[in-house]
Amino acid sequence: MVTFIKLAWRNLWRNRRRTLITILAIVFAVVLAVLMKAINMGSYELMIDRMVSFSTGYVQVQDYRFDDEPSLDNTFYYDESLRNRILDSDHRIAEAAPRIETFMLAANEVATRGTMVLGVNPGLEHQFNEIKNYVSEGTFFDIGQNTAVIGRGLANRLELSVGDTLALIGQGRFGMSASGLFEISGLIDHPVIDMNNSIVYLPLDAAQELLSAEGYVTSVVVMIANERHTNAVASAIRGNLNDDELVVYTWPELLPEILDLMEMDLAVPRLLTVVLYIVIGFGFFGTILTMTMERLREFGVLLSVGMKRRYLSVVLFVETVLISSIGVAAGIILSYLILILIDPITLTGDAAQAVVDLGYDPIIPMSFAADQFYTQGLFVFFIAMVVFLFPLLKIKNLNILEAARS
Amino acid sequence: MAIIKTQDLSKVYNPDTIPVHALRDVNISFEEGEFTAVRGPSGSGKTTLLNMLGGLDKPTGGSVWINGEDISAMKDSDRIDFRLKNIGFVFQHYNLIPVFTARENVSFIMLLQKRDKKEIQKRADELLDQVGLGERKDARPVQLSGGQQQRVAVARALASEPKFILADEPTANLDTKAAMNLLDIMERMNKEENVTFIFSTHDQRVIDRARRVVTMVDGAIHKDEVKEVTQAG
Numbered sequence: 001m002v003t004f005i006k007l008a009w010r011n012l013w014r015n016r017r018r019t020l021i022t023i024l025a026i027v028f029a030v031v032l033a034v035l036m037k038a039i040n041m042g043s044y045e046l047m048i049d050r051m052v053s054f055s056t057g058y059v060q061v062q063d064y065r066f067d068d069e070p071s072l073d074n075t076f077y078y079d080e081s082l083r084n085r086i087l088d089s090d091h092r093i094a095e096a097a098p099r100i101e102t103f104m105l106a107a108n109e110v111a112t113r114g115t116m117v118l119g120v121n122p123g124l125e126h127q128f129n130e131i132k133n134y135v136s137e138g139t140f141f142d143i144g145q146n147t148a149v150i151g152r153g154l155a156n157r158l159e160l161s162v163g164d165t166l167a168l169i170g171q172g173r174f175g176m177s178a179s180g181l182f183e184i185s186g187l188i189d190h191p192v193i194d195m196n197n198s199i200v201y202l203p204l205d206a207a208q209e210l211l212s213a214e215g216y217v218t219s220v221v222v223m224i225a226n227e228r229h230t231n232a233v234a235s236a237i238r239g240n241l242n243d244d245e246l247v248v249y250t251w252p253e254l255l256p257e258i259l260d261l262m263e264m265d266l267a268v269p270r271l272l273t274v275v276l277y278i279v280i281g282f283g284f285f286g287t288i289l290t291m292t293m294e295r296l297r298e299f300g301v302l303l304s305v306g307m308k309r310r311y312l313s314v315v316l317f318v319e320t321v322l323i324s325s326i327g328v329a330a331g332i333i334l335s336y337l338i339l340i341l342i343d344p345i346t347l348t349g350d351a352a353q354a355v356v357d358l359g360y361d362p363i364i365p366m367s368f369a370a371d372q373f374y375t376q377g378l379f380v381f382f383i384a385m386v387v388f389l390f391p392l393l394k395i396k397n398l399n400i401l402e403a404a405r406s
Numbered sequence: 407m408a409i410i411k412t413q414d415l416s417k418v419y420n421p422d423t424i425p426v427h428a429l430r431d432v433n434i435s436f437e438e439g440e441f442t443a444v445r446g447p448s449g450s451g452k453t454t455l456l457n458m459l460g461g462l463d464k465p466t467g468g469s470v471w472i473n474g475e476d477i478s479a480m481k482d483s484d485r486i487d488f489r490l491k492n493i494g495f496v497f498q499h500y501n502l503i504p505v506f507t508a509r510e511n512v513s514f515i516m517l518l519q520k521r522d523k524k525e526i527q528k529r530a531d532e533l534l535d536q537v538g539l540g541e542r543k544d545a546r547p548v549q550l551s552g553g554q555q556q557r558v559a560v561a562r563a564l565a566s567e568p569k570f571i572l573a574d575e576p577t578a579n580l581d582t583k584a585a586m587n588l589l590d591i592m593e594r595m596n597k598e599e600n601v602t603f604i605f606s607t608h609d610q611r612v613i614d615r616a617r618r619v620v621t622m623v624d625g626a627i628h629k630d631e632v633k634e635v636t637q638a639g
Contacts, residue, residue: 003510003514003517007503007505007506010505010506011505014504014505297501298501298503298504301497301501302503303486304460304462304489304495305489305490305495305515305562305563306486306487306489306490306491306493306515306518306519306566307486307490307518308483308486308487308518309483309486311518400462400463401457401462401463404462404497404501
């Protein structure tokens with residue numbers, strides 16, 4: 001095998017310029033494909049991270065009825081024992097944060113608005129999404145305090161500010177009436193625009209008391225070290241909880257619309273990548289075609305002296321793999337360096353303002369997800385295998401005498 | 407004892423359109439240790455005969471027996487394997503692997519035979535020494551003259567320890583000095599190591615050296631002379 005690899009390697013460099021041009025074409029395709037995907041996925045990763053950390057968590061534990069009927073009647077009891085069972089399920093779990101959420105009416109002296117009330121443990125919540133960093137006025141409450149933090153959008157609508165009193169009216173667990181007055185300790189510029197206009201954060205115990213749900217929560221959101229472990233962690237928690245009343249969801253199950261949106265948006269870059277690879281595939285085919293046709297006599301001689309057809313195919317296979325591997329490896333390294341260099345792209349002017357208005361920083365972050373690199377390798381390898389069919393068929397049907405005379 | 411024997415060997419090209427009879431019922435045998443030249447004008451069938459003897463082409467009639475095996479009835483893959491173990495080839499255009507050195511070219515056949523690495527190295531060096539290229543073992547074909555390349559080709563043909571070597575116009579592209587040098591080497595191998603050589607040639611220098619000369623005309627054996635017998639007679 002070493003001899004076949006040596007033969008293949010040297011054959012590649014018989015026409016150095018042609019081989020280099022082919023490799024450069026592959027490098028170009030890989031770099032372009034990776035950059036397109038990294039830019040798209042970078043924005044999506046940021047969006048998903050925001051949505052997931054402020055909304056669903058990567059993994060979420062719920063009562064089994066809550067997804068169909070998100071009501072306080074479908075809460076579940078949360079204590080240290082349950083927390084430990086969740087945390088002990090998998091070593092990749094970084095933290096678990098309990099939440100109780102419901103919709104209530106928020107009112108000032110003259111106006112009323114529908115709000116989303118979220119009872120949270122301030123310390124855990126901050127670990128989860130650094131919520132305290134978004135407080136633009138006042139402070140985020142601590143455990144034991146009986147104050148509220150509200151989105152700046154909601155505060156503007158209700159003309160409330162720090163120190164004012166917020167009245168909350170709604171329904172608690174099992175139809176109990178729920179109403180309370182809370183001093184506003186802080187305003188936050190919430191990065192999720194809908195939440196900015198409607199969110200009211202309360203301390204978990206205060207919210208539970210308000211909603212007659214002491215000890216009960218609507219969800220426990222689970223923080224994990226890496227998004228790609230989502231499914232594995234969810235499975236581990238399911239196994240460890242072993243509770244028919246509780247279900248474990250992953251964020252794609254809870255936010256399918258985001259994935260659908262992403263898929264739709266990625267259709268065009270994907271199509272461009274396919275077109276790019278088809279063009280590169282033809283270039284690659286041209287090289288392999290020439291490399292095969294100009295060596296027919298050599299192949300005929302090798303078969304004459306006793307080299308089996310399958311060994312000859314192996315040599316050509318190795319040549320095809322080598323040329324594509326060099327191109328892919330160089331392409332991946334180059335695209336990685338380019339990504340490091342340009343990450344993040346800073347927007348300016350109207351584009352920047354538009355993004356800021358949506359609650360995002362005026363930057364386009366790059367994604368460094370490993371899969372966007374190795375999928376390019378797989379694409380090129382697939383193309384290489386299709387291209388390799390030509391020399392394979394040529395060798396299979398090669399007439400030794402005709403080849404040796406060519 | 408005959409190591410090669412043909413029986414009513416025929417080859418017709420284009421049988422369905424304009425048939426060309428390249429070989430017509432050829433019956434010939436070759437003994438071990440022969441140094442034979444097959445001569446004849448262009449189109450007489452000498453190269454076709456060599457191709458048949460080497461299992462590179464299939465006859466349309468008759469058969470070729472080598473050491474008691476009918477190679478014309480073998481499958482393509484079996485014939486490739488048979489060639490590797492039994493037949494050495496020397497071509498007019500040398501046909502060395504251009505990206506391999508002289509030593510690697512000679513070793514390659516033995517690698518295909520899956521021989522021991524040390525043995526391969528030793529034999530390749532010995533063979534290159536025997537053909538007078540001990541100093542050019544690491545040279546690639548492009549760095550060698552035509553005569554030197556053909557000597558590497560002879561070493562390569564000998565590497566597999568074949569039953570016989572088929573040489574198709576081996577001196578056609580060589581100047582007199584290189585041709586004589588090559589013939590000296592092949593003659594020495596024949597005499598000292600009893601290697602059987604069968605040449606297809608126009609070259610009088612080869613014909614003069616051959617101990618048996620087979621003349622072909624229109625795909626048939628026209629004359630078959632064994633010089634030593636003639637001389638003795």
